Amino acid sequence: MSKKAIGYCRVSGADQEGALITQRGMIENYCKKNDLELIHNFYDTGSSQELESRSGIMRLLEYCAENIVDYVLVTDRSRLSKSIVHAGYIEVCLEQKGITIFGVNQEINDTDEPTRKLIRGVLHCIEEYKYHMDRIKCNQGFQRKKGSGELFYRCPTGYKYNKQDGSLIVHKPSAELIIKAYQLRLENKPISTIAKSLKKHRNTVKNWLQNPFYAGYLVYNGGLIPGKHEPLIPWDTWKKVNPDFKVYTYGDCSQKYPDEIFK
Numbered sequence: 001m002s003k004k005a006i007g008y009c010r011v012s013g014a015d016q017e018g019a020l021i022t023q024r025g026m027i028e029n030y031c032k033k034n035d036l037e038l039i040h041n042f043y044d045t046g047s048s049q050e051l052e053s054r055s056g057i058m059r060l061l062e063y064c065a066e067n068i069v070d071y072v073l074v075t076d077r078s079r080l081s082k083s084i085v086h087a088g089y090i091e092v093c094l095e096q097k098g099i100t101i102f103g104v105n106q107e108i109n110d111t112d113e114p115t116r117k118l119i120r121g122v123l124h125c126i127e128e129y130k131y132h133m134d135r136i137k138c139n140q141g142f143q144r145k146k147g148s149g150e151l152f153y154r155c156p157t158g159y160k161y162n163k164q165d166g167s168l169i170v171h172k173p174s175a176e177l178i179i180k181a182y183q184l185r186l187e188n189k190p191i192s193t194i195a196k197s198l199k200k201h202r203n204t205v206k207n208w209l210q211n212p213f214y215a216g217y218l219v220y221n222g223g224l225i226p227g228k229h230e231p232l233i234p235w236d237t238w239k240k241v242n243p244d245f246k247v248y249t250y251g252d253c254s255q256k257y258p259d260e261i262f263k
Helices: 017-033 055-066 084-096 114-148 172-186 191-198 202-210 235-241
Strands: 003-011 036-045 071-074 100-103 159-161 168-170 217-220 223-226
Touching: 003 017, 003 055, 017 036, 017 071, 036 055, 036 071, 055 084, 084 100, 172 191, 172 202, 172 235, 191 202
Parallel strands: 003 036, 003 071, 071 100
Antiparallel strands: 159 168, 217 223
16 A cells, blocks of 8 residues: 655745745656655745744644654645754654655655764755855845835836836836825825725825835835835825825834935
């Protein structure tokens, strides 16, 4: 009788669906070659650090607690977590149920042999070190972009990236919606009415109307800096729509008007 296995696949971003398919294929091939019955696959997209926010791995642990499983298969153990603490917690939970974790692309799989456990621990340390170094590099990149007026977060509605040079350019169809929202707000239309007119969710329209990006500014270091992008609306229009901006907190920064910052 074939032993039962479940697979776990994880990628760092929601746009990496191809990588999830590749991981799943490797696990399926491993099961076929080793006469294992693959009864379920679990998936996560996103950072490996916040264990509780990863629904896939939490459902995997719940499934293993309630069902008979012999193996949990991953392409390599770093897919479980790059945090030593979290990886150790997952391994303990599974080992208490008599479940063996296998990295289908790794040779270090024996959970009982002391030397192999030591090597596996070292590999976890290296993975966590690499993760934190990548975070530092990303943060440095964000800080550089912030200081230079470049966009350092997801491209907002109304804009798109130029495929040739990566610069931010206006996306006319969606930009027209933003401009229309500001026009209606200047006419003292309620946000709910504007949302209904534009066929958008109320919170979406509210975020549009409160975002200084559309007036040409980026939030940075407790204030605003001029962006390198083309504004959709004049700054005076934005101030009229947001008369209480001085006491409004956008993100985690207490704001000041740009004309007060750059006197």
